[in-house]
Amino acid sequence: MVARTAFPFLVVALAWEVTAHLGIFPRKLFPPLEEVAAALVRLTADGVLPHHVLDTLLRLLAGFALAAVAGVAIGFAMGRSRRAEDVFLPLVSIGAPIPGLAYAPLFLLWFGLGNMTAVWLVAFVSAFPIIFNTWTGVKAVKDIWVRSAQAMGADNRRLLHHVILPGALPYVLTGLRLGLAQAWRILVGVEMLAAVSWGLGWMIFGAREFLNTDVMLAGVAVIGAIGLALEKLVFQRLEQYTVVRWGMMS
Amino acid sequence: MTATTARIERATSAYRAGLTLLLAAACYEAVARSGAFPAALLPTLPKVASTLWALLLDGTMLEHAGYTMYRVLVGLALAVAVALPLGILMGRFRPVENFFLPLASALMPIPSLAWVPVFILWFGLGNTVAILIVFYAALFPMLLNTWSGVRAVNPLWLRAAGAMGADERALFWKVIIPGASPFIITGLRQAFLRAWIAVVGAEMLAASDWGLGWVIFDAKEFLNADVMLAALAVIGAIGFLFERLVFGSIERATVMRWGMVRTAKG
Numbered sequence: 284m285v286a287r288t289a290f291p292f293l294v295v296a297l298a299w300e301v302t303a304h305l306g307i308f309p310r311k312l313f314p315p316l317e318e319v320a321a322a323l324v325r326l327t328a329d330g331v332l333p334h335h336v337l338d339t340l341l342r343l344l345a346g347f348a349l350a351a352v353a354g355v356a357i358g359f360a361m362g363r364s365r366r367a368e369d370v371f372l373p374l375v376s377i378g379a380p381i382p383g384l385a386y387a388p389l390f391l392l393w394f395g396l397g398n399m400t401a402v403w404l405v406a407f408v409s410a411f412p413i414i415f416n417t418w419t420g421v422k423a424v425k426d427i428w429v430r431s432a433q434a435m436g437a438d439n440r441r442l443l444h445h446v447i448l449p450g451a452l453p454y455v456l457t458g459l460r461l462g463l464a465q466a467w468r469i470l471v472g473v474e475m476l477a478a479v480s481w482g483l484g485w486m487i488f489g490a491r492e493f494l495n496t497d498v499m500l501a502g503v504a505v506i507g508a509i510g511l512a513l514e515k516l517v518f519q520r521l522e523q524y525t526v527v528r529w530g531m532m533s
Numbered sequence: 534m535t536a537t538t539a540r541i542e543r544a545t546s547a548y549r550a551g552l553t554l555l556l557a558a559a560c561y562e563a564v565a566r567s568g569a570f571p572a573a574l575l576p577t578l579p580k581v582a583s584t585l586w587a588l589l590l591d592g593t594m595l596e597h598a599g600y601t602m603y604r605v606l607v608g609l610a611l612a613v614a615v616a617l618p619l620g621i622l623m624g625r626f627r628p629v630e631n632f633f634l635p636l637a638s639a640l641m642p643i644p645s646l647a648w649v650p651v652f653i654l655w656f657g658l659g660n661t662v663a664i665l666i667v668f669y670a671a672l673f674p675m676l677l678n679t680w681s682g683v684r685a686v687n688p689l690w691l692r693a694a695g696a697m698g699a700d701e702r703a704l705f706w707k708v709i710i711p712g713a714s715p716f717i718i719t720g721l722r723q724a725f726l727r728a729w730i731a732v733v734g735a736e737m738l739a740a741s742d743w744g745l746g747w748v749i750f751d752a753k754e755f756l757n758a759d760v761m762l763a764a765l766a767v768i769g770a771i772g773f774l775f776e777r778l779v780f781g782s783i784e785r786a787t788v789m790r791w792g793m794v795r796t797a798k799g
Binding site: 290291292294365366368371374380385387389484488490494496506508 | 632636
């Protein structure tokens, strides 16, 4: 199984190596893999890469936390109250189809270059999938569950805690997952635009000036690894502990 | 009785929705006119509307939109041309799946915009970078959806068609392709959304004089917030139109007519 998964990577790596060593493209632009690996080790050893990664992750967390709190709250309100739905739905449906990065220059004008722009933009953009999914989730809670809980004498608070929250959770988790993926995609782009002083997006964009293709490719690899880890480690665990254990999803 | 209450409820909903939008616009207008923020950063709505009108009339906005559409459509077409056959092959043949699936899962988590600096170095500023970024962004949703669509074709249908004497070609065109089409159309939809996001970013970073993303980014230099908001409106409108009109009608003409998904969904 491991050999089978590794095989395609070996083929691609070999093709890359051959192309790089044949010298069809300038070595500066198409470095062999050992140079990329060396760049990765060098940057990690002198602490530059960890600093970039840390700053990027902090920004991601701050933006995503804002989006999660606001998004779940708005989505919940929309699902529970018709009035809130009527108020928020038009606003959300106008804002959602515009690609997140299109707002970036506007945010740059309003908040200036740097952290504020990046965090607010990430929060703003990743809130939309969270709102939509929470809203759908609350509406998808089976009517019969709500009514049977009420018939058994559950008050509003217990209804919320024991029926609606767990019932909507699979959707909420899907929303958070989509939101985080969205946040990650936007963050890399906005770090390039907002000229933050540290951050992976800035690292690879800044490397362009000095034709450091090896640094860029090392950065791209790290970005991919973090994206994969967010998806696999964080959310699959979370799902295992909640909805899968409760038997709501397999 | 219930029909009338439903109608009244819908009317109140529409009324409230309209009221919200008006209120939001009024709030924005009040803040913009209050002078708390510089007018260049927060232009009033009539100003944005007149800028949009002027840009539409002199054709620049249309030209920008045309360049952006060209990049999106070429990139998307390339992605479909690669992902559709590959996805079908992956769904039909085990070795192909074993080879390409790990590669796809490793490349997919890399945001397309992370490739922008690398592609700029390789291909220079301009159209090629934007098209390739769109291609990269659109490739994976298309590929994975096609693959799962082909695998999700009911094996009973395959056997039934085989028992009725369908050869490989008929099986492919009459059973597998229509069977996988709901997934393929979903893939196309997601691919377009991704592509639409990616093209705006690519145009900002790999500036090339034309394109809606470039307009917005360029307007920042001159503090033209009205131009930005106007371009933002155009970007939103095109995305919305594509989603509703193009994909909606594709869906109606194919999978809905064949009765594979219910109309109520859309």
